[in-house]
Amino acid sequence: MSRKYFGTDGVRGRVGEFPITPDFALKLGWAAGQVFSQQGTRKVLIGKDTRISGYMLESALEAGLAAAGINASFMGPMPTPAVAYLTRTFNAEAGIVISASHNPYHDNGIKFFSAQGTKLPDEVEHEIEAQIAKPVTCVESAQLGKASRIVDAAGRYIEFCKSTFPSDMNLKGLKIVVDCANGATYHIAPNVFKELGAEVIAFAVEPDGLNINAGCGATDTKALSAKVLEHEADLGIAFDGDGDRVMMIDHLGHQVDGDELMFIIAAFYQRQGLLKGGIVGTQMTNLAFEQAVEKLNIPFVRAKVGDRYVMEQLLEHNWMLGGENSGHIICLNHTTTGDGIVSALQVLAAMRYHHQSLREQLGGLRLYPQILINVRFKGQQDPLESAAVLTVVAKAEQQLGQGGRVLLRKSGTEPLLRVMVEGDNHTLVERLANEIADEVRRQCA
Template sequence: MSNHKYFGTDGIRGKVGESPITPDFVLKLGWAAGKVLARHGSRKIIIGKDTRISGYMLESALEAGLAAAGLSAAFTGPMPTPAIAYLTRTFRAEAGIVISASHNPYDDNGIKFFSIDGTKLPDEVEEAIEAELEKTITCVESSELGKASRIVDAAGRYIEFCKGTFPSNLSVRGLKIVVDCANGATYHIAPSVLRELGATVVTIGCQPDGMNINKECGATDVRQLTERVLQEKAALGIAYDGDGDRIIMVDHLGNKVDGDQILYIIAREQLRQGRLSGGVVGTLMSNIGLELALKQLGIPFERARVGDRYVLEKMQEKGWRMGAENSGHVILLDKTTTGDGIIAGLQVLSAMVGNNMSLHDLCSGMKLLPQILVNVRFSGAGNPLESDAVVNACREVETALAGRGRVLLRKSGTEPLIRVMVEGEDEEQVTRLAHCIADAVKAAG
């Protein structure tokens, strides 16, 4: 585990206007990244963003920093994070940069980087960028300065790429789908992909105004989607998060279908078609129900630390092609290099159409155990997880679960939160036990 000063598990993130998400820092970050990346040959960096109002300010700051280091920026405008990974690969750009805070509220923002291969930057490159940040900005000769351009057909290119991952012998014609784009980066992409494949699409969360991203909509809040699926008598609902790398679905009866269930459906379908190579990676948060259902199918399963980069690391280590977080990051390396909500959704749709089954029926082979997650804010000072009271509370809860459940406590990688998760067979008991631990964390933090 490297000791980064600025880079978290998913780039650099924070409140806009507070360090490090300020125009002057982002300008310097653009310059520092430019200095490191310029050593590698190509001079072009692709910059995409979600729909947050602060994206305008931050993209121009990044562009100025990159130009001072001698690199040219190619802007895509609002685009899903996985689209930038794809475009970085196809344009053979030196790197891709996404200005987004994913599922966070609009007044947060962040910067994440993709390598020329469309994957997250390796630790050593992030460390080299942090080392440059300690230096004073210098400017290359005027003849060497970077320029700025716009990729006008970025959306069309990515729409075609997504459609290409759906089997050409299948059609979603006649399926009514409600799509919730979280007023985020998929608003002009996901509905087009599904319509062009023949679906009847009803949209919500597709009117971004710079401030309504993720607000009571999208993958982190499916209440609107559930209501609309039932009202429209739709076949299913699909929700993405603000930057389009997560997906949560809703079946025709209004039941939520999370990343664990989506992973199960896709793995089982690949097994049925004889295309599954190796096993499946989940995280410490993946429901025991997933593990048991995969075991029944004879599919190997491994848990990684929470965070899509750790899922990917574990997949690469095992040589496996498929992994996911229950929050809806689904990584399918046989299709693309990073978690992609649109592409994951299309694989579920192909399983539905190919088997002539509803989403509800596809989920029926897997029973989710009640899993309660309580987020506890803490001051950020000290580590409540090391407190004796918290350790004792966990021990008591584990005794109460008697080997038929799990307890997991972890610090959030992006916010000053302790996440308390308890899983077991009885929802009331699990809820009570989770709150016992949460109270101990509150008292310690």
């Protein structure tokens, strides 16, 4: 887990617009340095993805840290989960990632990890936010922080990823197309799978600062699907810009999403006696997934959408496996945060153990059609408090019965209501989703 600072709105910002600017990054680095120094911290690691603004923000962030007396070690482009892992292995007091994950190149953000490779405690985040409001000061010259570079970071992380794959297995005989989204995994993921014996066809591994997540990666798998069919590969693996999400493509060119991948991992772990407790999903986890794990007698709970909420539920229940349909999967038996490469390796281990294809590993799991409509509303009317909207929702739920569900969720950043309906009848699901969306528009126009 990590904290994102996209600027003063706390959500997102664009370089060249407001609010993510070099002076904000400098001040954030200084504010974090002030808090870290009070805890005796002197060393932090800094990684980034491949978007062009990372160079600028990296320099500004380091300047702020140095002014607060904090030493910074740079790793260059590295996946977010790699920074979490290396923060632990290098015994650093904190790790920082400059990345906007699956967003387009013109967005960027800054994420923090604790010395344990987890999100910072809330009280530390609040202290940093409080320091941002203060004027920047500088320590004495003799106490300024120093900068250094870690040259073997990629190799260390590659070895870690390989260590999460069973030592008595390999990937020989598998042809895999690996889509790195022109992001932080471009120089790492292909090597992990090659060194485990697979024939790898690398795709979207030529970052230019502007092409991250553009028509490739976990958020757009159409090109990967075509590559799998073109090369008659056994499967395709797609990561997002910072490598914490994964999607897969089977040999027929069909996408296998995060829910399906998590089902494969859970079933494999259970058969091996490795599964600790149950599974944490989110409000968006497909109902068919919930029903499938119930048949396996695996406990399941839903968290709010967002990896931090999944992690909170995992820690509360003392479980080890959770994730989202977006492909952000957390395997706490191996790492401390969502890791696309590690998650993919768990799926591949299941395939090798059972001598089955990716499609065969899904068994009888068939996800229900899920329709999502974003409705913009105006004025002071809260659509979740509208009697007319709630009546339409109740009628929809009655028609769906046990074979479906309705979820209405407000965006945390803009006046949007996300209307989600899912069920085993696609025609019915689509009709009900549109009826609810239309009622929201009528009541909240």
